[in-house]
């Protein structure tokens with residue numbers, strides 16, 4: 001082991017005190033009346049192994065034992081301050097280390113000295129993600145995914161670019177008006193990050209089978225497709241449960257943004273959510289039937305900074321699911337962001353419903369009752 005302080009954690013030697021880190025409330029302070037800690041920290045430059053550090057410190061301070069020095073280094077590791085410079089990337093090239101330098105510095109904040117910060121970048125590079133919808137939210141999400149280094153992305157949309165898209169769809173250019181969003185996204189992402197293998201599908205989702213075919217072979221799904229308003233979530237839910245893939249989904253609702261995540265088999269699905277809401281509010285069924293009758297379609301009311309906040313939150317949730325660096329915020333929960341106050345709160349949560357027709361025991365009966373065309377749902 002060749003310990004060194006992480007790039008993101010500066011060390012300030014203020015005379016007989018040493019400050020580690022610069023974030024208020026997080027930085028640590030160590031007393032160093034005789035300069036022995038300063039000497040140890042100087043020796044921890046990533047070039048010396050533990051034996052060399054001990055020799056250097058004991059050369060000037062023989063009264064300090066080897067065990068005390070090792071214990072001090074272990075304590076710094078437990079605080080998350082140091083890394084082992086002898087851990088090298090497995091697959092990343094010099095190009096990757098430069099392109100994703102700030103990513104890797106960020107990941108290092110979560111790794112201890114026996115873990116590889118590079119491995120997290122490699123995990124993102126190898127991860128296969130499906131993105132449903134590359135309109136307002138989706139086009140910003142696609143940028144975030146490419147910037148994070150997701151090198152394997154499948155994106156689906158059917159729309160063509162319109163002038164009214166450009167208040168929030170930053171991926172495209174006005175000269176592309178009338179062109180398919182998928183094809184323009186492909187061109188732009190190739191310019192932005194040539195390492196990304198972006199597979200595009202021009203398809204208007206009309207059934208759960210359409211979704212399943214798109215997500216098959218990937219590992220995670222982001223759904224921000226919102227047409228048709230009343231059916232898209234059901235179709236995506238069925239496909240996600242069938243494919244057993246984790247998903248993050250969300251949408252803008254005027255002054256609020258909402259998002260949730262689910263892992264089939266672990267959390268409840270979208271149908272579990274609807275059923276639990278119906279139990280709590282029997283009038284919901286009538287509301288849904290009324291919306292179906294008028295073929296309700298949600299209109300866009302969104303400004304770019306708000307879309308950016310929600311797009312970032314959705315990708316952040318996916319990042320946590322993929323890397324495990326932190327606990328996902330929205331597993332089995334509907335989270336709501338107030339775009340004015342920037343407050344985030346849980347507005348509902350749901351468990352797996354044992355009798356859920358999509359993910360529970362009623363699944364088999366339900367499947368018998370859907371027609372060959374998956375879009376035509378028959379339910380009691």
Ligand SMILES: [Zn+2]
Nearest residue numbers: 269272356359
């Ligand atoms: Zn369910």
